[in-house]
Amino acid sequence: MTRNRVIGTSVKRREDPDLITGRGRYTDDLTRPGMLHLAIVRSPYAHAVVGRIDATRALEVPGVVAVYTAADLEASGIPGVVPTAWLLPDLKTPPHPLLAKDRVRYVGDGVALVVADSRYSARDGADLVEVDYEPLQGVSNPRKATEAGAPQLFDEAPGNIAFDWELGDAEATDRAFEGAATVAKVALRNNRLIPHAVEPRAALAEWDRSAGSVTIHMTSQNPHVHRLLMSLASLGLPEHKIRIVAPEVGGGFGSKIHHYPDEALAAWCAMQLDRPVKWTATRSETNMTDAHGRDHVTEAEIALDEDGRIVGLRANTWAAMGAYLSTFAPAVPTYLHGTLLSGQYAIPAIHVHVFGVFTSTTPVDAYRGAGRPEATYIVERLLDRAADETGLDAAEIRRRNFVPPDAFPFQTQVALAYDSGNYAPALDRALEMAGYDDLLAEQSRRRADGDGPLLGVGLSSYIEACGIAPSQVVGSLGAQAGLWESAKIRVHPTGSVTVYTGSSAHGQGHETTFSQIVAEKLGLDVDQVDVVHGDTREVQFGMGTYGSRSAAVGGSAIVTGLDKVIAKGRRIAAHMLEAATEDVVFEDGAFQVKGVPDRAKAWGEVVLAAYLAHDLPEEMEPGLEATSFYNPSNFTYPFGTHVAVVEIDRETGVVRLVRYVAVDDVGNVINPMIVDGQIHGGIAQGVGQALWEEAVYDDDGQLLTGTMLDYALPRAHNLPSYELDRTVTPCPHNPLGVKGVGEAGAIASPAAVVNAVVDALFHLGVRHLDMPLTPEKVWRAMKEGGRS
Amino acid sequence: MSYHVQLEVNGRRHEREVEPRMLLVHFLREELGLTGTNVGCETSLCGACTVLVDGAAVKSCTQLAVQADGASITTIEGLATNGELHALQQAFWDLHGLQCGYCTPGMILAAADLLERNPDPDDGEIREALKGNVCRCTGYHNIVRAVRRAAEGGAA
Numbered sequence A: 001m002t003r004n005r006v007i008g009t010s011v012k013r014r015e016d017p018d019l020i021t022g023r024g025r026y027t028d029d030l031t032r033p034g035m036l037h038l039a040i041v042r043s044p045y046a047h048a049v050v051g052r053i054d055a056t057r058a059l060e061v062p063g064v065v066a067v068y069t070a071a072d073l074e075a076s077g078i079p080g081v082v083p084t085a086w087l088l089p090d091l092k093t094p095p096h097p098l099l100a101k102d103r104v105r106y107v108g109d110g111v112a113l114v115v116a117d118s119r120y121s122a123r124d125g126a127d128l129v130e131v132d133y134e135p136l137q138g139v140s141n142p143r144k145a146t147e148a149g150a151p152q153l154f155d156e157a158p159g160n161i162a163f164d165w166e167l168g169d170a171e172a173t174d175r176a177f178e179g180a181a182t183v184a185k186v187a188l189r190n191n192r193l194i195p196h197a198v199e200p201r202a203a204l205a206e207w208d209r210s211a212g213s214v215t216i217h218m219t220s221q222n223p224h225v226h227r228l229l230m231s232l233a234s235l236g237l238p239e240h241k242i243r244i245v246a247p248e249v250g251g252g253f254g255s256k257i258h259h260y261p262d263e264a265l266a267a268w269c270a271m272q273l274d275r276p277v278k279w280t281a282t283r284s285e286t287n288m289t290d291a292h293g294r295d296h297v298t299e300a301e302i303a304l305d306e307d308g309r310i311v312g313l314r315a316n317t318w319a320a321m322g323a324y325l326s327t328f329a330p331a332v333p334t335y336l337h338g339t340l341l342s343g344q345y346a347i348p349a350i351h352v353h354v355f356g357v358f359t360s361t362t363p364v365d366a367y368r369g370a371g372r373p374e375a376t377y378i379v380e381r382l383l384d385r386a387a388d389e390t391g392l393d394a395a396e397i398r399r400r401n402f403v404p405p406d407a408f409p410f411q412t413q414v415a416l417a418y419d420s421g422n423y424a425p426a427l428d429r430a431l432e433m434a435g436y437d438d439l440l441a442e443q444s445r446r447r448a449d450g451d452g453p454l455l456g457v458g459l460s461s462y463i464e465a466c467g468i469a470p471s472q473v474v475g476s477l478g479a480q481a482g483l484w485e486s487a488k489i490r491v492h493p494t495g496s497v498t499v500y501t502g503s504s505a506h507g508q509g510h511e512t513t514f515s516q517i518v519a520e521k522l523g524l525d526v527d528q529v530d531v532v533h534g535d536t537r538e539v540q541f542g543m544g545t546y547g548s549r550s551a552a553v554g555g556s557a558i559v560t561g562l563d564k565v566i567a568k569g570r571r572i573a574a575h576m577l578e579a580a581t582e583d584v585v586f587e588d589g590a591f592q593v594k595g596v597p598d599r600a601k602a603w604g605e606v607v608l609a610a611y612l613a614h615d616l617p618e619e620m621e622p623g624l625e626a627t628s629f630y631n632p633s634n635f636t637y638p639f640g641t642h643v644a645v646v647e648i649d650r651e652t653g654v655v656r657l658v659r660y661v662a663v664d665d666v667g668n669v670i671n672p673m674i675v676d677g678q679i680h681g682g683i684a685q686g687v688g689q690a691l692w693e694e695a696v697y698d699d700d701g702q703l704l705t706g707t708m709l710d711y712a713l714p715r716a717h718n719l720p721s722y723e724l725d726r727t728v729t730p731c732p733h734n735p736l737g738v739k740g741v742g743e744a745g746a747i748a749s750p751a752a753v754v755n756a757v758v759d760a761l762f763h764l765g766v767r768h769l770d771m772p773l774t775p776e777k778v779w780r781a782m783k784e785g786g787r788s
Numbered sequence B: 001m002s003y004h005v006q007l008e009v010n011g012r013r014h015e016r017e018v019e020p021r022m023l024l025v026h027f028l029r030e031e032l033g034l035t036g037t038n039v040g041c042e043t044s045l046c047g048a049c050t051v052l053v054d055g056a057a058v059k060s061c062t063q064l065a066v067q068a069d070g071a072s073i074t075t076i077e078g079l080a081t082n083g084e085l086h087a088l089q090q091a092f093w094d095l096h097g098l099q100c101g102y103c104t105p106g107m108i109l110a111a112a113d114l115l116e117r118n119p120d121p122d123d124g125e126i127r128e129a130l131k132g133n134v135c136r137c138t139g140y141h142n143i144v145r146a147v148r149r150a151a152e153g154g155a156a
């Protein structure tokens, strides 16, 4: 009898019963006896010299316990900085102190701490700390920041340049352009985004004076990484004296990967005052201090031969780093961006040049997709521009240039080696679902008749590099960490299992998905498997959840751990059955002698034998538990084609997304319901970027979209339901054949939507518009046509 | 200065002395320990803090505790009856209407208010009714499905 398979089924999430009844415990839900509240005084200026700080009035507020400044931090002797963890060659790394001392460099830079016995008193106190500022000129645009005469943020980074990075063969690319039949260009801005996890960042720190250790419950996507950076750079406590726990985490999208000053400051205050201290960001603090995403200025061009085949691609990008280098910031516009510029296409020559630029703005770092949406946006805008210039249909030009299915593994000109792929079927399926030809016919009809809203259809054939990442590769590229994952499989004497994973969830449903993997491999019910994550005391080490890595890397670590457990089980079973280990197989929850099904031992019998240890093979240790560290051998390469259909009101320029079709190939699927949910959420975020979202700064660096009132998030009434399907090309190099799904939607959708809007306006002479495509921008383009 | 408030939450009466400026959401979370109601913005823009006040959906960060004096309030903790999930809770679970769950209590209570007023909404009406509630995880797709499923099953 073969059991029903568990992998591939939409098991309902075990996380949900708590979350739908209000029992889920997020960081701000936690309280402790004697707990104090921290409020942080932040700079209202983008760039200023900090003078005298006067706490007199703040200290008079009833309930205020202490006010601290950078001088107090320094006096305590802690390392006191927030480092970047990705060192590119010649990277300028001016220090980012936990509190600004002489100078502030963005609106939101912390200058003082107020600790009080209630949330309200702490904020009252923060309002009354008087700080003398001498404002300096700021700069928000990354390209302008490199120009002569721009205000300089750091002496050690002339021209505000943090790094100057190139990839690809410049000469070969020049030659390709010289000989090209067609060249198409685009100059674009990839708009700056604020992540907006609905749960603001928060931390509750508890100091145990006797043990000399601090426990921090916090909104973290990667508790061990936070512990490491807290230890080395911020607090100076040894790693084993810091425990970080991520309880329920209310979304992250990258913003809770990074190590910020605030959580470390809560810990420092708890250590100073010997009382629990909680800090919870307000929404406006979140918008000022959560690392923003994107913010690129790019000029790109593509060269084609007379058959419409791509012969070269070139991109120059100015990527804002913000005021300081955030945790993974230097990696995002380089190794997660430049390396993706081949897209799904066989491009013989590529060159990319990226300047990482300090601007007097909130630091920029990984946000859902991180570099890959920016790359996809460039490539897919260029493909549409190339279609314009060659007169080829948008689908046809893509199909003509796809890496053919027999060319894998495919070495691109920008470092990555695609392991597998089959791009045309996803495109075909997406076109079929959308009814592409009918849509184009309807578009022509409306143009000719002049009735009804303008109709536009946009394609985006994307690729991503997920399963981040092969440690050796990222090490050679500057990462100060290996990006493997760990798992511990603890089999209990009665046969149930607890899995400890270093992959820490914040809404992805890891407990459900990972229990499916274990249940499938061991022939158990999912209820016999518990999954523990998000606590540095429980889990040996882990790299966390981002870069669509949890199933591909975290899941693979679980599988290799299970393999070790099964291997030991086979030896025990062989001993019990008096057979050779090689002859014993594990199938359907039992160890049996190959070909002799009645010579078998059930899972439970073997596990119990391991713990009784009455009669184990010679020199075998009792018990059944395995730890594994899985280091992927390559990235994974999900791909797909998305189709956006928009209507534009001819009078007002309002864009309505009327349909959205997504065909994705994320490899094997463990839980289809969860995978679809990830795609849905990613699409909404990418559509948000295309149509509404933008963190707006004035030229000086004043943040103009500091609240949810000014920053337009996608809401239910702005969006359609999505039409999804998938193709399945399993990843060849990990044991589950999975590739990762967390970012696909956000990577594909901005290009699909912008291509659709430009398509709708094409007959008016419009060839490009920058995101977000607000009604005003679209209305102006309709009036001005080709001038845009 | 503090004020006396007395109100009913999830069928239980509570009396407290509170600062006049205390937000209802902080009263629920910090005075009563009902942390199921979440705070996403404190400025009435995200909907995470939505509760039912005398049966109508209210963002509890826009109301002061003293304004709720005498009211009857339902929070997410009070929606299930005798351990049986409300049809909306069940549908959100069945159809994956939540990921991180942070928006979920507010989303479910806003939907409960809708179904009270309109027991058979179409997708457009559901989307309109939920436009005050931000979800950053689900793209709303499964939330809309869940509300419709709950309506079909009779949520009231």
Ligand code: FES
Pocket: B038, B039, B040, B041, B042, B043, B044, B045, B046, B047, B048, B049, B050, B059, B060, B061, B062
């Ligand atoms: S917390 Fe009340 S609406 Fe956001």
Ligand code: FES
Pocket: A198, A250, A251, A507, B097, B098, B099, B100, B101, B102, B103, B104, B134, B135, B136, B137, B138
């Ligand atoms: S489920 Fe995360 S915000 Fe809605």
